[in-house]
Amino acid sequence: DQQVKQNSPSLSVQEGRISILNCDYTNSMFDYFLWYKKYPAEGPTFLISISSIKDKNEDGRFTVFLNKSAKHLSLHIVPSQPGDSAVYFCAASAYTGGFKTIFGAGTRLFVKA
Amino acid sequence: DAMVIQNPRYQVTQFGKPVTLSCSQTLNHNVMYWYQQKSSQAPKLLFHYYDKDFNNEADTPDNFQSRRPNTSFCFLDIRSPGLGDAAMYLCATSNQYGGNQPQHFGDGTRLSIL
Numbered sequence: 001d002q003q004v005k006q007n008s009p010s011l012s013v014q015e016g017r018i019s020i021l022n023c024d025y026t027n028s029m030f031d032y033f034l035w036y037k038k039y040p041a042e043g044p045t046f047l048i049s050i051s052s053i054k055d056k057n058e059d060g061r062f063t064v065f066l067n068k069s070a071k072h073l074s075l076h077i078v079p080s081q082p083g084d085s086a087v088y089f090c091a092a093s094a095y096t097g098g099f100k101t102i103f104g105a106g107t108r109l110f111v112k113a
Numbered sequence: 114d115a116m117v118i119q120n121p122r123y124q125v126t127q128f129g130k131p132v133t134l135s136c137s138q139t140l141n142h143n144v145m146y147w148y149q150q151k152s153s154q155a156p157k158l159l160f161h162y163y164d165k166d167f168n169n170e171a172d173t174p175d176n177f178q179s180r181r182p183n184t185s186f187c188f189l190d191i192r193s194p195g196l197g198d199a200a201m202y203l204c205a206t207s208n209q210y211g212g213n214q215p216q217h218f219g220d221g222t223r224l225s226i227l
Contacts, residue, residue, distance in 0.1 A: 002155075009153070030212075032211070032213055034212065034215060036218075041220065043117070043119075043203060043205075043218030043219050043220045043221055044156075044203075044218045045218070046215035046216070049212065049213065049215065051212070051213070089155070089156070093211070093212035094212075095210075098168060099161075099210035099211070100158070101212070101216070102155075103148075103155040103156045103157075104155055105153060105154050105155045106153075106155070
């Protein structure tokens with residue numbers, strides 16, 4: 001039962017263009033959504049988050065959009081840079097009988113120079 | 114720099130031979146987590162501690178145990194590793210529970226079973 005799904009295993013984008021990474025979820029109890037970035041041989045690092053009461057959060061080149069009715073969120077990276085090439089994990093959290101964070105399987109982003 | 118450190122980075126053990134993975138943190142965070150991640154899959158939460166308060170996920174195998182002797186250290190013990198336990202094990206910390214409390218991860222320990 002995958003509560004958080006990232007349906008695209010990989011994405012390739014030209015440098016300077018927009019990268020859009022998508023994430024779908026099934027549990028309407030999730031109250032926060034987070035994106036983590038992971039380089040090879042390193043642990044995931046926090047990138048950006050959004051509360052379920054908002055529909056957009058922006059931090060520099062990174063913007064996360066949340067569509068609660070569709071149970072969908074997306075991460076936009078503009079402009080994409082070669083250093084953005086990494087695996088991006090979507091995560092969702094909730095207090096349901098204890099605190100839980102559920103991760104998606106990740107999307108590998110390739111930014112071509 | 115404050116950080117989360119996992120040792121060793123690579124661990125090889127024999128089928129059925131107990132193994133312990135370690136995690137330490139200098140962030141002084143209250144919460145520590147252990148995740149298992151298999152290739153191309155989502156990190157899966159095994160355990161988490163708030164201070165010494167231990168929380169076991171319902172589907173974590175009995176073969177897996179954890180210890181947190183103090184704020185800084187947390188251990189993952191696998192009593193009788195099977196081939197299916199080969200994975201990357203990630204340790205993470207956060208100051209509090211909550212989605213507005215991002216987790217800080219170590220670089221992981223890759224466990225191989227012979």
